Amino acid sequence: MAACIAFVGIPACAWAQSSVQLYGELDTGVAYVNNVGGHAQYRLTTGTIDGSYWGLQGSEDLGGGARAIFRLERGFAVSTGEGINDHPMYVGLGADDLGTLTFGRQYDSLHDYFAPFTLTGGTGGTAFAHLLDNDNANNSFLAANSLKYTSATYGGFSFGGLYAFSNQAGQFANNRAYSIGANYSAGSFSAGAAYLHNNGRGNTANGAYDTLTLPGAAPGAVVNATVQRQNTFGVGMSYGIGDFQLAGTFSRSVNTGPVDADTGDALASLALNNYEVNGIYKLTPAILLAGMYVYTNGGGAHWHEGALQVDYLLGKRTDVYVETIYQRASSQAPAIINSNDPASGRNxxxxxxxxxxxx
Incomplete structure (x- = not known):
């Protein structure tokens, strides 16, 4: 919808054509989990595929193919009404042939160039994330204080990068981050790769990234941790054959110098590798089938996870879904499907x- 907003009595659209759009999504349902701390759990869910949110986005035509853009989103839990700060907010400039430059709290290059090849970054959504979303394929974390460039597409090739400031006086590199990525598409084939580096992740409250969750030293435990150096990269590719699309990905997240954020205890450095193969099949115009298998290993442990999803479109904007996810961990490791609390055992x-x- 078009919008004219008055500033000191002068309509903004007196200078150039502007547009503002209100949009959003609500996702809720019912879930059964067989093992949460040793007990079966039945609960009303929110955001099993996509986190619920509302947003405003808009642009102002500056002429010559240039434009000013903005995006403002806010997440929330439908089941409780709780606000969740897990969506982007930014303002910037764009041009048709040069790309866009934006400033704010934004998705990093892993989200833009790697995640679309995973099922959690597409049809599968939240519950299909790799263990504890260690590679951020499900965009559990956004980069604060960030400056981001996204190129236009040149012959099927696009690229981008992000730098997130620590905002700390005298501590330029303490909780700062940067990422780069690229994508290439030609016909039914697509491939992408991305890299993210953090220094002092979670060390400060106002830096680039918050703390993250890692498997703990005790059997079946997970901990909230800061990480002195984190390097994550991922590659993926997909190929479409008619109504079927097959994809495969690999990612590796290396966490050096983690510290338990609650106790201050030093933890062993941990590298996690994720191998995924997934497929999506459009059975009919209204029915979409998706499935995946993921193998994760690291820290002397490993995890197997398989998932299936059926999505049925009731209309252009409304769908219903059924999905099941099963995870099995090696001995003494925590089984924990994303969006759930840890199991008491391996399954x-x-x-x-x-x-x-x-x-």
Missing amino acids: QLMFTTGIRHRF
Whole structure:
């Protein structure tokens, strides 16, 4: 919808054509998890595929193919009404042939160039994330204080990068981050790669990234941790054959010098590798089938995870879904399907159904 907003009595659209759009999504359902701390759990879910949110985005035509752009989103839990700060907010400039430059709290290059080849970064959504979303394929974390460039597409090739400031006086590199990525598409084939580097992740409250969750030293435990140096990279590719798309990915997240954020205890450095193969099949114009297998290893442990999803479109903006995820960990490692608390043992099974509406 078009919008004219008055500033000191002068309509903004007196200078150039502007547009502002209100949009959003609500995702909620019911889930059964067989093992949460040793007990079965039944719960009303929120955001099993996509986190619920509302947003405003808009642009102002500056002439010559240039434009000013903005995006403002806010997440929330449909089941409780709780606000969740897990969506982007930025303002910037763009040009048709030069790309865009934006400033704010934004998705990093792993989200833009690697995650689309994973099922969690596309159809599968939140519950299909790799262990503890260690590679950020499900964009559990956004980069604060960030400056981001996204290129235009040149012959099927696009690229981009992000730098997130620490905002700390005298501590330029303490909780700062940068990332780069690229994508190439030709016909039914696509490939992408991305890299993210953090210094002092979670060390400060106002830096680039918050703390992250890692497997703990005790059997079945997870901890909230700061990390003195984190390097994550991922590569993926996909190929479409008619109504079927096959994709494969590899990612590696290396966490050097982690510290328990609650106790201050030093933890062993940990590298996690994720191998995924997934497929999506459009059975009919209204029915989409998706499945994946992921193998994760690191720190002397490993995890197997398989998932299936059926999505049915009721209309242009409303769909219902059924999905199941099963994870099996090696001995003494925590089984923990994303969006759930850890199991008491090596196995965890989740079955969920829900409804999603976009506006």
